[in-house]
Amino acid sequence: MTTTLPHPPHRLPVLGDVLTADPARPTQHLAEQVPELGPIFDTQIFRHHLTVVSGTDLYADLCDEKRFGKHVGFSIGFAREVVADALFSAYTTEPNWSRAHNILQPAFSLSAMKNYHATMVDTTRELIAYWDERARSGPVDVHTDTSKLTLQTIGRIGFGHDFRSFESSEPDPYATAVTGVFAYMGRSGYRIPVHWLDHLVHRRTIAQVEADLAYTRSVVDDVIRTRRTHPEGAPDDDLLALMLTTADPEGGRFLSDENIRNQVITFLNAGHETTSGTLSFALHLLATHPDVADLARAEIESLWPAGTDPDPVFADIHKLKYVRRVVDETLRLWPIAPGFLREPLRDTLLGGRYPVRAGQPMVALTLAVHRDPVWGPDPLAFDPDRFLPERARTRPPGIYKPFGTGLRQCIGRQLALHESVLALALILHRYDLEPDPGYELEVAEEFTLKPVNLRLGLRRR
Numbered sequence: 001m002t003t004t005l006p007h008p009p010h011r012l013p014v015l016g017d018v019l020t021a022d023p024a025r026p027t028q029h030l031a032e033q034v035p036e037l038g039p040i041f042d043t044q045i046f047r048h049h050l051t052v053v054s055g056t057d058l059y060a061d062l063c064d065e066k067r068f069g070k071h072v073g074f075s076i077g078f079a080r081e082v083v084a085d086a087l088f089s090a091y092t093t094e095p096n097w098s099r100a101h102n103i104l105q106p107a108f109s110l111s112a113m114k115n116y117h118a119t120m121v122d123t124t125r126e127l128i129a130y131w132d133e134r135a136r137s138g139p140v141d142v143h144t145d146t147s148k149l150t151l152q153t154i155g156r157i158g159f160g161h162d163f164r165s166f167e168s169s170e171p172d173p174y175a176t177a178v179t180g181v182f183a184y185m186g187r188s189g190y191r192i193p194v195h196w197l198d199h200l201v202h203r204r205t206i207a208q209v210e211a212d213l214a215y216t217r218s219v220v221d222d223v224i225r226t227r228r229t230h231p232e233g234a235p236d237d238d239l240l241a242l243m244l245t246t247a248d249p250e251g252g253r254f255l256s257d258e259n260i261r262n263q264v265i266t267f268l269n270a271g272h273e274t275t276s277g278t279l280s281f282a283l284h285l286l287a288t289h290p291d292v293a294d295l296a297r298a299e300i301e302s303l304w305p306a307g308t309d310p311d312p313v314f315a316d317i318h319k320l321k322y323v324r325r326v327v328d329e330t331l332r333l334w335p336i337a338p339g340f341l342r343e344p345l346r347d348t349l350l351g352g353r354y355p356v357r358a359g360q361p362m363v364a365l366t367l368a369v370h371r372d373p374v375w376g377p378d379p380l381a382f383d384p385d386r387f388l389p390e391r392a393r394t395r396p397p398g399i400y401k402p403f404g405t406g407l408r409q410c411i412g413r414q415l416a417l418h419e420s421v422l423a424l425a426l427i428l429h430r431y432d433l434e435p436d437p438g439y440e441l442e443v444a445e446e447f448t449l450k451p452v453n454l455r456l457g458l459r460r461r
């Protein structure tokens, strides 16, 4: 049962599509190939094949949990070299996946969000105080600063650790190190498959990654050691407390020390660079669409009048429905996780017509599906009202998946949405956003998508 799928032109023996691939922006490049190659095609980097799925019906079918599951390979396979079987990089069948999932799930419940709200408000106020100071002397470096916000937030609410990110105007050293490690993992599919040659050609990069990893581990070990030696006063239900003190309700086993370290690295990364990317893209889109920013501000000021110092309560965030649509629409246009890996659980037909083999690596190309004509006559336009319930009902189901799908979808979804809506609302309440007239959006891929060198003028309202 085989079908020959289209593939990029100029494929070479052994190398495959290496010469026409774009390692710096792999998923954007794949999405650009969709008009030419169609809703499903094959790509090959050295000896590794990947089936790229972007047809909306095929994408929805690929999310059928009865026939497909997460594929752990490519960048995620390389991430295992760093964080082994932590939540994001574990095989679904590995005991540590269900153990960690069961132990940590309560930290992402609605009542947990209520506990985190005050810390999120305080940390966003720190960002605003930092920007009040800096915005007077020129545009701010948006992504560096949203990363400070989100790292500081996940550090505090997950692990009781204060990164003191706003005490320096430099990028946070932990964020730089951990992002460097994961960015390298993200590009690892393009490593030269001859080990000694790869190490010779990339020796400087590899030395930097090793240094970054050593630093990352030393910070994380310090966070865990501090909690173990001084648990007094720390919450008994944050991510770290749950991992140190709770057994899996199914089976009664605890996570090992090694696994806890890998989980902390995973959460500090997944919990910060995703939300910071979302906030950065949202601020860019709001700055370049003042009509949308005005509508959002009208909603925000109906809760917290202009000129007052807002004191958001938990329930306010759910009233900010337009701001939430801004976040949803940002994640449609710029899904910072631009695709997710899947594999058939057994031989099957994708979309009833394409034969696929058990274990075959496939990518659900969210970036392309989120911009498909099925979204309307102008899928590239930034239009938050696409997410009005009456308009959402007119679209086929299963085509909006910024947080992945099924069993392995994002555990941090609620946290990310609460944090994003809150931060955008407080920022829009405080500032008018002034885009840099010469700025052309350029998007880097370092495991996730992020805008390059995005600067914005902030005028205090």
Ligand code: HEM
Residues within 6 Å of the ligand: 070, 087, 088, 089, 101, 154, 266, 267, 270, 271, 272, 274, 275, 278, 331, 335, 336, 337, 340, 341, 402, 403, 404, 405, 407, 408, 409, 410, 411, 412, 413, 415, 416, 417
């Ligand atoms: C807007 C922000 C975020 C986006 C768009 C996002 C997106 C995703 C996606 C697409 C996946 C599935 C990956 C796959 O199938 O391979 C995922 C998984 C995951 N995310 Fe997020 N994420 C966000 C925020 C967060 C936050 C704030 C946390 C933690 C505090 C987090 C922790 C995780 C973890 C641990 C997994 C692996 C879950 C598992 O496999 O069981 N994410 N995320």
